Amino acid sequence: MIRITSLGGSGEDSRNCFLIESDEANILLDCGVRREIADTATVYPALSREIAEKLNAVVISHGHEDHTAALPYLYELGYRGKIYASLKTIEVIPGYLRKWIRYVRDHEGTLPFDEENVEKLEYETIENYPFPIEYGRSGHMIGSLWYLFTLEGHRILYTGDLTYDGMVLKADKLPLMDTLIIDSAYASRSLSQYNQYLNLLNVARDTVSDGGMVLLPVPANGRGIDLFLYLSLRDLPVFAEENIVRNTEDLKNHLYWLRDPEIQPGEYYLINNENRQAILEEGIPGVYLFADGMMTSAISPLYFNAVKDSEKNIILITGHTARGTMANDLLSVLYRDENNISCRVAPLTIKVHPDEEDVETIIGFVKPHNVILFHSRREKAQELKKKLEEKGLRVICGPEEPLII
Ligand SMILES: [Zn+2]
Ligand SMILES: [Zn+2]
Structure with a gap:
């Protein structure tokens, strides 16, 4: 018998973590947090000592905090086994863990684990995973993978975060399976990536020709690189922070993950610690990309102050924002x-x-035959769940009910 339980992530939009129990192995898929300051039960997955002690392996899809930042908590609960992921993901996880710890400290939250646990976690590349597995690129960030587990003859696929719409990264086709745990972060929405890029370009062109500044707070990787490449290849003045530019240059070291190994940025102005203040004070019309998607770091106030007093300027929020972050606050008309x-x-x-x-x-x-929807709130996924059930599928969206196969 196989039992799959969502310890977080299904019926909600973060702290992704799934437990697969079987006669052959007990596996944990991802171990993330909800990026908020709240009690342990809200922020961390529903892990326990009992669960931590019976795990044979932990498998991580990619580095983002909502998939990794509870790993030191899992260690605190007693897990001493290996954490499997792609080499690239293993390289970036410690940075995301430290970022999470810094965020909690800066907001006077408490950590339910010893910070030193970050150094004690033991990683192993997915090539050395000891049970039957297949995997492929998931297109969401460099290093992100989907996984196909075969347990008791049953094929279970976990997508991690998945997209086939990235400008830069390649995603591999999924194989056939019996049970699918699928990223449905944009359930209830219909988005054409082509139109979204076009809208962005139109807003940017209109704003710049009116003499305004366009702020794009983005992650330093993934969407940040996509937008940097896209905009720098258009006829627009683009200002980009050094870390986004470096990560884009670094793509040449990761050709395996790319759709087009030849892709290169067009023209842009580089912003760094030396010139940032001066450039922002000048207020030159253009598009400004800086790596801080939710506007929580020390450089965000500099950018924000440069644009906040004129309605010629616009801040475009292109991704998810957690409650309590500046990017989230700014989306509220009342707050503004x-x-x-x-x-x-x-x-x-x-x-x-x-x-x-x-x-x-x-x-x-x-x-x-079975589907577990994750990464979207229950109310957003209801319609999708109903449609899939009408097709005869067994669909789970929420933590209460484990899937028993
Ligand atoms: Zn992600
Ligand atoms: Zn995610």
Whole structure:
């Protein structure tokens, strides 16, 4: 018998963590947090000592905090085994863990683990995983993988975060399986990546020709690189922070993960610690990319102050924002009114996950009997769940009910 339990992530939009129990092995898939300051039960997956002690392996899809930052907590609960992932993911996890710890400290939260645990975690590349497994690139970030586990003759696929719509990264086709645990972060939405890019370009061109500045707070990787490459190849003045530019240059060392190994940025101005202040004070019309998607780091106030007093300027929020972060606050009209913020702020999602149609299309191709939807809140996934059930699938969206096969 196989039992799959969502310890976080299904029926909600973060702290992704799934437990697969079987006669052959007990495996934990991802171990992430909800990026908020709240009690342990809200922020961390529903792990326990009992679970930590019976695990044979932990497998990580990619580095983001909502998939990794609870690993030191798992160690605190007694897990001493290996953590398997791609080499690239293993390289970036410690940085994401430290970023999470810093965030909690800066907001006077408490950590349910010893910080030193970060150094004690033991990683192993997925090539050395000791049970039957297949995997492929998931297109979400460099190093991100989907996994196919075969347990008791049953094929279980975990997508991790998945997209086939990235400009830069390649995603491999999924194989057939019996049970699919699928990223449905944009359930209830229909997004055309092509149109989203076009909208972005139009807003950027209009703003710049009106003499305004366009702020794009983005991650230093993934969507940040996609947007940097896209915009720098258009006829627009683009200012980009050094870390985004370096990560883009670094793509040449990761050709395996790319769609097009030849891709190169166009023209841009480099921003670094030396010139940032001066450039922002000048207020030159253009698009400004800086690596801080939720605007929580020390450089964000500099950018924000440069644009906030004129409605000619716009801040475009292209990804998920957690409650309590500046990017999230700024999306509220009330917050902007109360704080006398004149610049415009708009959400403009660039896809790094599948939308509702994508999930249906994928399911049509890979023909599972059982589906666990994750990475989207229960109310957002209801319609999708109903549609899939009407097709005769067993669908789970929420933590209460484990899937027993
Ligand atoms: Zn992710
Ligand atoms: Zn995620």
